[in-house]
Amino acid sequence: MDHKSQINIDNLPSHVAIIMDGNGRWAKRHGKPRIFGHQNGVKAVRETTEAAAELGIEYLTLYAFSTENWNRPKLEVNALMSLLVETLRKEINTLMENNIRLKAIGDLSKLPSRTYQALLEGMAKTASNNRMTLNLALNYSARWEINNAVQLIAKDIEKNVLQAADLTEEIFNQYLTTKDIPDPELMIRTSGEYRISNFLLYQLAYSELYFTETLWPDFRKEHLYQAIIDFQSRERRFGKTSEQIASNKR
Numbered sequence: 001m002d003h004k005s006q007i008n009i010d011n012l013p014s015h016v017a018i019i020m021d022g023n024g025r026w027a028k029r030h031g032k033p034r035i036f037g038h039q040n041g042v043k044a045v046r047e048t049t050e051a052a053a054e055l056g057i058e059y060l061t062l063y064a065f066s067t068e069n070w071n072r073p074k075l076e077v078n079a080l081m082s083l084l085v086e087t088l089r090k091e092i093n094t095l096m097e098n099n100i101r102l103k104a105i106g107d108l109s110k111l112p113s114r115t116y117q118a119l120l121e122g123m124a125k126t127a128s129n130n131r132m133t134l135n136l137a138l139n140y141s142a143r144w145e146i147n148n149a150v151q152l153i154a155k156d157i158e159k160n161v162l163q164a165a166d167l168t169e170e171i172f173n174q175y176l177t178t179k180d181i182p183d184p185e186l187m188i189r190t191s192g193e194y195r196i197s198n199f200l201l202y203q204l205a206y207s208e209l210y211f212t213e214t215l216w217p218d219f220r221k222e223h224l225y226q227a228i229i230d231f232q233s234r235e236r237r238f239g240k241t242s243e244q245i246a247s248n249k250r
């Protein structure tokens with residue numbers, strides 16, 4: 001039986017977040033430079049976006065470039081930034097045809113200006129699409145995001161817009177880059193690494209984590225289906241007991 005037909009459409013995660021990892025190792029296995037891995041990673045981005053939209057997933061967040069990635073060799077960073085611009089420009093019509101909204105989270109204004117411009121154009125053009133949101137984490141790290149939220153909160157307290165005593169989890173959430181997006185129910189990391197790597201640390205509090213040995217450039221629709229089937233087999237307790245969850249279902 002194919003995996004897609006095993007998915008329960010009534011129990012889909014509304015938000016799936018992915019750490020796309022293993023491009024470099026994939027390239028090495030093919031005896032090619034690292035950028036060849038990133039170029040082939042774009043195919044996986046396309047397939048995963050298509051599969052997620054077809055299934056009816058509302059939000060797909062992809063960790064495309066972390067604040068730590070600037071420490072990579074300059075050649076690789078430049079090539080990645082060019083690849084992003086090229087991909088954004090090339091794929092924007094496909095996003096329009098498929099009614100997909102492009103969004104980005106991270107310290108975006110510090111991206112090279114041509115990457116930033118391509119991103120702003122893509123987001124503006126797709127702003128009213130509403131089938132699925134493709135959210136790219138770019139120059140993103142969760143510690144940056146949390147620090148940024150605390151700074152914004154401090155400023156609002158200083159301006160008397162907010163009282164410290166009124167700061168609830170819901171209000172804190174409004175200062176995060178994901179303020180309009182529900183927390184991911186499922187986080188996938190490829191390439192057999194078992195880490196969160198500074199990705200959505202606040203938002204992943206109750207997410208189901210799924211790790212696969214598959215390297216990102218080899219990730220295809222079937223791999224996403226398998227991750228969702230695994231997600232659907234889990235019991236999400238949110239701190240409650242199994243018995244409580246079962247009695248609520250009755």
Ligand code: FPP
Pocket residue numbers: 020021022023024025026038039041042045062063064065066069083084087088136191
């Ligand atoms: C991690 O693999 C991958 C990245 C840091 C970049 C991901 C970027 C893309 C797939 C390209 C374009 C994306 C979009 C959204 C248009 P790695 O280089 O850390 O691999 P390694 O761990 O094997 O070295």
